[in-house]
Amino acid sequence: MDLRFTSDELAFRAEVRGFIAAALPEPLRTKAALGRPFSKDDVVAWTRILNAKGWAVPHWPVERGGTGWDPVRQYIFLDALQQSGAPQMLSFGVNMVGPVIIAFGNEAQKRRFLPRIANLDDWWCQGFSEPGAGSDLASLRTAARRDGGHYVVNGQKTWTTFAQHADWMFCLVRTDPAAKKQKGISFLLVDMRTPGITVRPIQTIDGGFEINEVFLDDVRVPVENLVGAENEGWDYAKFLLGNERTGIARVGQTKEWLRRIRRIAAQERDGEGTMLDNRRFRERLTAIEVELKALEMTLLRVVAGERKSERGKPDPVSSILKLKGSELQQATTELLLEVAGPHALPWQPQQEDGWNEPPIGPDWAATVAPSYFNHRKVSIYGGSNEIQRNIIAKAILGL
Amino acid sequence: MDFDLSEEQSLFKDVIGRLLAGHYAFAQRDTYARSETGWSREVWSRLAEMGLLALSFDAAHGGSGGGPVETMIAMEEFGRALALEPYLATVVLGAGLLRHCASAEQKSSLLPRVASGGLILAFAHTERQSRYDLHDVACRARRDGGAWILDGEKMVVLHGDSADVLLVTARTAGGRRDRGGIGLFAVDAGADGVTRRGYATQDGRRAAHVALANVRVDAVAALGDPEGALPVVERVVDEAMAALAAEAVGVMLALHAQTVDHLRTRRQFGAAIGSFQALQHRAADMYVAVEQARSMAMLATMMVAESDHLLRHRHIAAAKIQIGRSGRFVGQQAIQLHGGIGMTAECKAGHAFKRLTTIDTLFGDADHHLCRLAASGGLEPD
Numbered sequence: 056m057d058l059r060f061t062s063d064e065l066a067f068r069a070e071v072r073g074f075i076a077a078a079l080p081e082p083l084r085t086k087a088a089l090g091r092p093f094s095k096d097d098v099v100a101w102t103r104i105l106n107a108k109g110w111a112v113p114h115w116p117v118e119r120g121g122t123g124w125d126p127v128r129q130y131i132f133l134d135a136l137q138q139s140g141a142p143q144m145l146s147f148g149v150n151m152v153g154p155v156i157i158a159f160g161n162e163a164q165k166r167r168f169l170p171r172i173a174n175l176d177d178w179w180c181q182g183f184s185e186p187g188a189g190s191d192l193a194s195l196r197t198a199a200r201r202d203g204g205h206y207v208v209n210g211q212k213t214w215t216t217f218a219q220h221a222d223w224m225f226c227l228v229r230t231d232p233a234a235k236k237q238k239g240i241s242f243l244l245v246d247m248r249t250p251g252i253t254v255r256p257i258q259t260i261d262g263g264f265e266i267n268e269v270f271l272d273d274v275r276v277p278v279e280n281l282v283g284a285e286n287e288g289w290d291y292a293k294f295l296l297g298n299e300r301t302g303i304a305r306v307g308q309t310k311e312w313l314r315r316i317r318r319i320a321a322q323e324r325d326g327e328g329t330m331l332d333n334r335r336f337r338e339r340l341t342a343i344e345v346e347l348k349a350l351e352m353t354l355l356r357v358v359a360g361e362r363k364s365e366r367g368k369p370d371p372v373s374s375i376l377k378l379k380g381s382e383l384q385q386a387t388t389e390l391l392l393e394v395a396g397p398h399a400l401p402w403q404p405q406q407e408d409g410w411n412e413p414p415i416g417p418d419w420a421a422t423v424a425p426s427y428f429n430h431r432k433v434s435i436y437g438g439s440n441e442i443q444r445n446i447i448a449k450a451i452l453g454l
Numbered sequence: 455m456d457f458d459l460s461e462e463q464s465l466f467k468d469v470i471g472r473l474l475a476g477h478y479a480f481a482q483r484d485t486y487a488r489s490e491t492g493w494s495r496e497v498w499s500r501l502a503e504m505g506l507l508a509l510s511f512d513a514a515h516g517g518s519g520g521g522p523v524e525t526m527i528a529m530e531e532f533g534r535a536l537a538l539e540p541y542l543a544t545v546v547l548g549a550g551l552l553r554h555c556a557s558a559e560q561k562s563s564l565l566p567r568v569a570s571g572g573l574i575l576a577f578a579h580t581e582r583q584s585r586y587d588l589h590d591v592a593c594r595a596r597r598d599g600g601a602w603i604l605d606g607e608k609m610v611v612l613h614g615d616s617a618d619v620l621l622v623t624a625r626t627a628g629g630r631r632d633r634g635g636i637g638l639f640a641v642d643a644g645a646d647g648v649t650r651r652g653y654a655t656q657d658g659r660r661a662a663h664v665a666l667a668n669v670r671v672d673a674v675a676a677l678g679d680p681e682g683a684l685p686v687v688e689r690v691v692d693e694a695m696a697a698l699a700a701e702a703v704g705v706m707l708a709l710h711a712q713t714v715d716h717l718r719t720r721r722q723f724g725a726a727i728g729s730f731q732a733l734q735h736r737a738a739d740m741y742v743a744v745e746q747a748r749s750m751a752m753l754a755t756m757m758v759a760e761s762d763h764l765l766r767h768r769h770i771a772a773a774k775i776q777i778g779r780s781g782r783f784v785g786q787q788a789i790q791l792h793g794g795i796g797m798t799a800e801c802k803a804g805h806a807f808k809r810l811t812t813i814d815t816l817f818g819d820a821d822h823h824l825c826r827l828a829a830s831g832g833l834e835p836d
């Protein structure tokens with residue numbers, strides 16, 4: 056047992072931090088400092104900067120653009136990225152459909168799609184959930200019927216994040232209506248410009264627009280866009296969902312948020328002193344830091360174990376990362392809301408929406424309440440926290 | 455001891471409930487929220503007709519002889535409907551301040567206009583640095599012959615954008631955080647030197663940032679003792695917290711019912727999700743939280759009339775703590791149990807969650823009151 060990074064690893068971390076500090080464009084740095092959401096253009100710009108450096112898809116195989124770093128270096132990189140406040144890579148491409156294509160796609164699909172994912176030339180969205188199929192994803196009903204060289208797709212997807220930006224959607228569709236639940240499902244890549252696709256935005260409780268309904272009405276998808284074998288899509292979906300284990304905890308991001316809270320609390324008045332002088336507040340902040348450290352150590356145990364075991368195999372321990380990671384993100388947004396106090400109350404549209412009036416109250420306060428509201432989602436999506444507990448109870452505890 | 459409503463009070467509750475049910479379908483609420491005032495004049499005049507805007511006034515000012523229990527009943531119904539009208543700002547805070555410290559002359563000039571629905575009031579108190587401390591007042595009022603000149607800024611003035619008269623706290627003597635030397639002034643919202651920037655709040659209501667630059671008001675604008683307004687402000691804020699507690703209970707009751715309904719109707723894995731024990735237990739915990747809040751809202755209501763102001767404040771602060779905690783748990787879990795649909799603006803649950811969040815923040819959140827209460831010796835000091 057050795058809990059320290061080696062001197063090589065420390066040097067690597069310094070190199071990554073140095074690169075990010077130099078390469079992150081000023082406007083993005085400002086947005087991060089104010090807690091403002093990044094636009095599509097921001098994410099694309101930053102992805103291309105990383106891709107030019109060869110760091111956009113470090114976890115992919117070297118022949119597909121990966122860096123060949125071991126899991127500890129992968130972790131160091133991701134942690135530094137999250138702590139820098141830079142935009143997150145678009146998970147739908149680099150962590151979800153990319154690895155599925157690498158593992159199960161054919162050579163033509165790999166050549167066609169992977170470089171465009173790494174450079175964010177194609178924006179991907181995830182068409183899994185449906186109105187009737189959320190936690191019980193396998194009950195999905197969107198159907199694809201074979202018609203010559205095409206599948207004809209009919210149905211509806213929902214909660215589709217950033218479908219409004221998307222060029223492509225990876226989809227679970229039912230190709231064998233007779234088969235039982237998990238059996239007749241296929242994994243299909245759908246060009247969002249195909250006739251018959253309608254995207255309807257759904258406003259979230261924080262006032263933002265990130266999710267959508269996607270209606271598919273006689274959408275013709277060439278059979279070459281089927282990934283792997285017909286009716287085997289459920290296995291690929293399971294691979295995909297269990298795959299993203301280190302990123303989902305967002306430990307680095309929460310660390311950065313806590314630092315931000317500390318900075319703000321040191322300025323905001325409370326009684327004769329500041330919020331940071333308030334003992335109860337300090338204790339709550341510290342309690343989150345302790346839990347976060349525990350999660351980071353758990354995460355490192357998973358990462359170090361990965362170095363030895365078979366890669367890409369879903370591990371039920373990832374449920375711990377999802378469960379605790381999401382709870383800590385929520386606790387952190389909640390704490391900032393309390394620091395803000397009355398300053399959190401004004402609702403202010405974002406600059407992206409063409410709003411250019413001076414802020415009401417301190418400039419950091421505008422996104423505080425929306426962020427608290429919005430982060431209720433992290434315990435719902437990606438397998439809700441109740442579902443994660445079910446997985447732990449069944450798969451780990453054998454109950 | 456009797457926790458039940460009298461027959462008359464039950465009737466009163468039904469009448470308000472029916473009125474609001476008729477005007478507060480989800481889409482209608484959205485229309486009010488998007489209108490210029492952010493609430494419905496129509497509903498407001500109906501409330502006036504029912505005597506609700508003069509609930510605790512003397513008969514001489516159009517009052518209907520109601521007390522704290524009637525206010526609790528009304529607030530709970532407003533909460534259920536997520537009503538947007540400026541009842542808290544105008545009737546509980548504004549008229550409350552007038553009732554407790556205005557002269558007979560001031561009362562008879564203003565209260566009947568509130569009662570008839572023709573006058574909207576707002577309480578302009580919070581400042582950039584004050585957080586939740588009622589005695590932290592930097593805004594200044596200085597005498598100029600027989601008049602007063604006011605200078606300063608007030609933030610998050612609830613319904614300050616549609617108010618006709620602002621009730622402004624301002625320092626007439628002493629340092630920023632002294633308990634003495636605070637005055638209360640009735641300022642015409644349209645007076646020279648008053649600038650208001652109205653905006654929507656996170657819970658879909660309205661508020662304003664108010665700047666006062668060299669605002670000149672007559673001597674009669676001073677309400678009560680111009681150097682001793684703090685006890686009245688504290689009393690009225692206690693009353694407002696009791697009213698908010700009742701409103702929060704209404705919000706929670708409706709939200710919990712909606713969530714239980716969802717558990718019954720939403721199906722996954724071939725069964726109603728309410729058949730999963732994990733969710734049954736969560737819904738049961740929510741129920742417990744709502745009932746604890748309801749009990750404390752009743753306690754707060756009883757304490758409104760308490761003459762020992764320390765006793766009154768301790769118990770109402772305790773209620774605010776319970777309301778904050780219950781509200782947070784019930785709000786968060788309601789969203790969680792709804793799943794994706796709970797995250798959407800199209801679902802009422804999110805609006806209730808946001809209102810509960812705002813209620814916790816108004817006049818001090820649970821942790822604020824917990825720290826202050828603990829520092830003052832706890833709820834039951836020897």
Ligand SMILES: Cc1cc2nc3c(=O)[nH]c(=O)nc-3n(C[C@H](O)[C@H](O)[C@H](O)COP(=O)(O)OP(=O)(O)OC[C@H]3O[C@@H](n4cnc5c(N)ncnc54)[C@H](O)[C@@H]3O)c2cc1C
Pocket residue numbers: 180181182183184186188189190191213214215216217266432435436437438439440441442445720722723727730732733790791792793794795797
């Ligand atoms: C902001 C946001 C973005 C999203 N983005 C995407 C996307 O890009 N692509 C996509 O495909 N999907 C996306 N989703 C969908 C997400 O994966 C689903 O919301 C999630 O799977 C839950 O499904 P549901 O909403 O239907 O809730 P339900 O499954 O109806 O769940 C409702 C409640 O019941 C609980 N529950 C359900 N089953 C059980 C059980 N067996 N035991 C105990 N409790 C249970 C749940 O935990 C939840 O609390 C997104 C969701 C949100 C909120």
